[in-house]
Amino acid sequence: MLNNWVVMPTCLPVVLRRCHSCASGRFRANGKFRVNANHKLLDAWLLVLCADCGETAGLTVLERTNVRSVRPELLDRMHANDPALAAELLQDPVVRRRNRIALDWDGAWRLDTGGLDHLDREVIDVSVRFAARIPVRPQRLIAEGCRLPRAEVERLIAEGRIVSAVRLNGRLSGDFTFTLKR
Secondary structure, eight states: OEEEEEEEEOSOOEEEOOOTTTOOOEEEEEEEEEEEEETTEEEEEEEEEETTTOOEEEEEEEEEEEGGGSOHHHHHHHHTTOHHHHHHHHHOHHHHHHHTOEEEOTTSEEEEOSOSTTTTOSEEEEEEEESSOOOBOHHHHHHHHHTOOHHHHHHHHHHTSEEESSOSSSOBOSOEEEEEEO
16 A cells, blocks of 8 residues: 655745845745836835844845736736735745755644555555655665664665665655665
8 A cells, every 4th residue: 555645835935045134044935025117117125034133135136127028917926915815925936046045844844644544554656746846865765764773764775675666765855655674
């Protein structure tokens, strides 16, 4: 029987970027936007706050964009300070590259295993699905989901008792499956 695990975000990740005021490298996104119109051109920023000094910085979302080329739904969501839109934009590689930022997902996700009934079986087949692009080590997910120490998971992988079509060392942010043979 296939078990389905889901890696779900619990909050917005920390934005890694240098603060101009205090040289801190961590910002908190709270889902607030600033939209500025200059005649027919539109600028929009996702506002982030420095974790140390509280200084506000803006991550460019739209820059000198013609108003008619912006979808009205997108503009409405920005005016409403939609936190789901903020999460989408933080995960957008174009926005991250344009603003030269990285994301720190530590403490911003959880693993939903659907219960503990799979722990007593001899063979466990698991499908891991990511609700968002959250880079996590598969060894950490397996250890947390099976209630095993990380060293034990590494040993089981080395012995060939945990097998997968993807490499289990390193970070993944895409769906994968694995089999654990006790």
